[in-house]
Amino acid sequence: MKLAQLLSVDQILLDMEAGEHWPSIVELVEQLVKTGRLCESQRDEILTSLKAREEQVSTGIGSGVAIPHTFSDVLEEVVAIFGRSQRGIDFSALDNAPVHLIVLFIVPRKDYHLHLRTLAAIAKMFTNSEIRRQLGSASSREEVLAILDSKPSRTGQATV
Numbered sequence: 001m002k003l004a005q006l007l008s009v010d011q012i013l014l015d016m017e018a019g020e021h022w023p024s025i026v027e028l029v030e031q032l033v034k035t036g037r038l039c040e041s042q043r044d045e046i047l048t049s050l051k052a053r054e055e056q057v058s059t060g061i062g063s064g065v066a067i068p069h070t071f072s073d074v075l076e077e078v079v080a081i082f083g084r085s086q087r088g089i090d091f092s093a094l095d096n097a098p099v100h101l102i103v104l105f106i107v108p109r110k111d112y113h114l115h116l117r118t119l120a121a122i123a124k125m126f127t128n129s130e131i132r133r134q135l136g137s138a139s140s141r142e143e144v145l146a147i148l149d150s151k152p153s154r155t156g157q158a159t160v
Helices: 022-036 040-056 109-125 129-137 141-149
Strands: 060-062 070-071 079-091 099-108
Touching: 022 040, 022 079, 022 099, 040 070, 040 099, 060 109, 079 141, 099 109, 099 129, 129 141
Parallel strands: 070 099
Antiparallel strands: 079 099
């Protein structure tokens, strides 16, 4: 399964408003609630879980990318969202560079191994500087989906 299969156009934010680490995660979760991917009653549990994860170590993996993620006892399938910040967000990333591309995902707790495969696949895809460049310059949500859905190459796509 490609990352694009976990997303729809309403799960892509091209111009995030938040300029800081935690508010950016809240903004993405709020979009998931707004689009019906998460119920309002799930918001607090998900945010609490994401906060605990971020307090362990930042999910900013470097090269302008962050992959906040957590488990949920209430979800039956993986939920994901993509956000882009033109100005960059301080995520305390491994390379101390600002984050411009964020993929937040939530995995049902019962699917622990899917969590590891999803995280690894997303991280591998974002090691490709050309994909990062294309996502950074995409002018529409549909274009972002097309980039994420493009054929796998030697440098990899997010296939879980």
